[in-house]
Amino acid sequence: MKLKIKFDKANIAMSISAFAVCIVLVTVMFVQFRTVEQVNESDIENMREAELREQISTYKSRYEEVNTQLEETNQTISEYQARIESNQEASELLDEELKQSRLLLGKTDVVGEGVVVTLQDNDEYSIVASDLIDLINELRFAGAEAISINGIRIINMTEIADIYGYILVTPNQRLVSPYVVKAIGNQTYLTSTLCLKNTGFIDSYTNTGRTVSLEQQKNIEIPKYEWDIDANYMKEDAEQ
Amino acid sequence: MNKKQIAITLGIMCLILTMGTVVQVRTINSANQIVAQSFADNELRDQVLRWKERYDTTYANLQNAEKKLEEVRETASANTEGSEEKEAELKKNNMLLGLTNVTGEGVVVTLKDNDAVDSSKVLDLSNLLVHDGDLLGIVSELKNGGAEAISINDQRIVSTSSITCEGNVISINGEKVSSPFVIKAIGRPTMYSALVRPGGTIEYLNSRIIATISQEDNITINKYNGVISSKYMQYDE
Numbered sequence: 470m471k472l473k474i475k476f477d478k479a480n481i482a483m484s485i486s487a488f489a490v491c492i493v494l495v496t497v498m499f500v501q502f503r504t505v506e507q508v509n510e511s512d513i514e515n516m517r518e519a520e521l522r523e524q525i526s527t528y529k530s531r532y533e534e535v536n537t538q539l540e541e542t543n544q545t546i547s548e549y550q551a552r553i554e555s556n557q558e559a560s561e562l563l564d565e566e567l568k569q570s571r572l573l574l575g576k577t578d579v580v581g582e583g584v585v586v587t588l589q590d591n592d593e594y595s596i597v598a599s600d601l602i603d604l605i606n607e608l609r610f611a612g613a614e615a616i617s618i619n620g621i622r623i624i625n626m627t628e629i630a631d632i633y634g635y636i637l638v639t640p641n642q643r644l645v646s647p648y649v650v651k652a653i654g655n656q657t658y659l660t661s662t663l664c665l666k667n668t669g670f671i672d673s674y675t676n677t678g679r680t681v682s683l684e685q686q687k688n689i690e691i692p693k694y695e696w697d698i699d700a701n702y703m704k705e706d707a708e709q
Numbered sequence: 710m711n712k713k714q715i716a717i718t719l720g721i722m723c724l725i726l727t728m729g730t731v732v733q734v735r736t737i738n739s740a741n742q743i744v745a746q747s748f749a750d751n752e753l754r755d756q757v758l759r760w761k762e763r764y765d766t767t768y769a770n771l772q773n774a775e776k777k778l779e780e781v782r783e784t785a786s787a788n789t790e791g792s793e794e795k796e797a798e799l800k801k802n803n804m805l806l807g808l809t810n811v812t813g814e815g816v817v818v819t820l821k822d823n824d825a826v827d828s829s830k831v832l833d834l835s836n837l838l839v840h841d842g843d844l845l846g847i848v849s850e851l852k853n854g855g856a857e858a859i860s861i862n863d864q865r866i867v868s869t870s871s872i873t874c875e876g877n878v879i880s881i882n883g884e885k886v887s888s889p890f891v892i893k894a895i896g897r898p899t900m901y902s903a904l905v906r907p908g909g910t911i912e913y914l915n916s917r918i919i920a921t922i923s924q925e926d927n928i929t930i931n932k933y934n935g936v937i938s939s940k941y942m943q944y945d946e
Binding site: 625 | 729
């Protein structure tokens, strides 16, 4: 019986077709694998598009900033040149430039629109230095130009650290709750960045049990950094 | 019996073939989508490059203008009393703002995504990656240790800098940066000991990612390649 089946023509045809089915199956499997891979790829592709759009917008705004600065610099140059030609004193111009650099450095009292964020210790959660560092990073991301905590101006190299249960900022200023963080900048950008639903600073901090509130204000006053800012270790690089 | 078997086999084959065809059609469709998408992306890429170029040219012009400004400033105030001190203060302010290239002693910290560990043995892959929070932590440790100038992958940290994570990329000053991260800092040598102390930041980071630190005598940190703006703050008088 068995032998008869083995040499039956129909059976040979069947085993060939079974083989063919196997090949088709394997092919289908490969195709399917590739499909899965490609779908993933298109996901990344989608993200890339969003990233590209964001990059365009970033470069656009940076270009505009640099362009404005270029116009201003050229104007200052022509003002200086006018003074040189007419043999006049240029000390006011120099004073003006100095004033601007002090403004950017944080050595002048400033006023402007912005937001006031208040963080407070509660029964479950005490505010720590990293919370404030996080907030300052967010504020800067949203375009804050001047920031203070409890009346102390935060400059670029300000340290914020936890020491013996207190939060300390440079130079040796002890902070206690409530922490009132003032920031001057575009009110809309500041508010929308911090108040993003669920993922923004305010929501994510409130949802993890901290006491945080935000208030928009038109005339925020931020005091100057009262101490000297020194550079003992860095020198201007001569070969530029 | 044999005929029945053949009929069944044929039926199964037909089914499989149909399935194969359907799958293939779908594959081709999605492949086409990718092609179409990358065409659109290419246009966007062009735009990014165009804006970057415009920015770069304008920034180069600005640098030239600043050099010229320094010259005319010097000529104009050569005869004025007390102008030298003012010029010196202006220069110092610009250095503190991060608007000049600086050199000095300090530390170089390198953070890398951990690729030495077999990723199939780790529960949470994101633990092996460098996150924005790690960089923010290092920067704040460096500031606490007395840093005067800091840069990450040549992005100078200035008073308006932020370190954020968008999707799976980290951006600093609005520009994308990726692993390995080279963090340079000029300042008090105590920065080094603050970071390497037992239980300190470096040791903690090394439990997840690859962090190295070295002390160096001569570090050059480039200036901020943007503008620190003051559109919203005014002098309070």
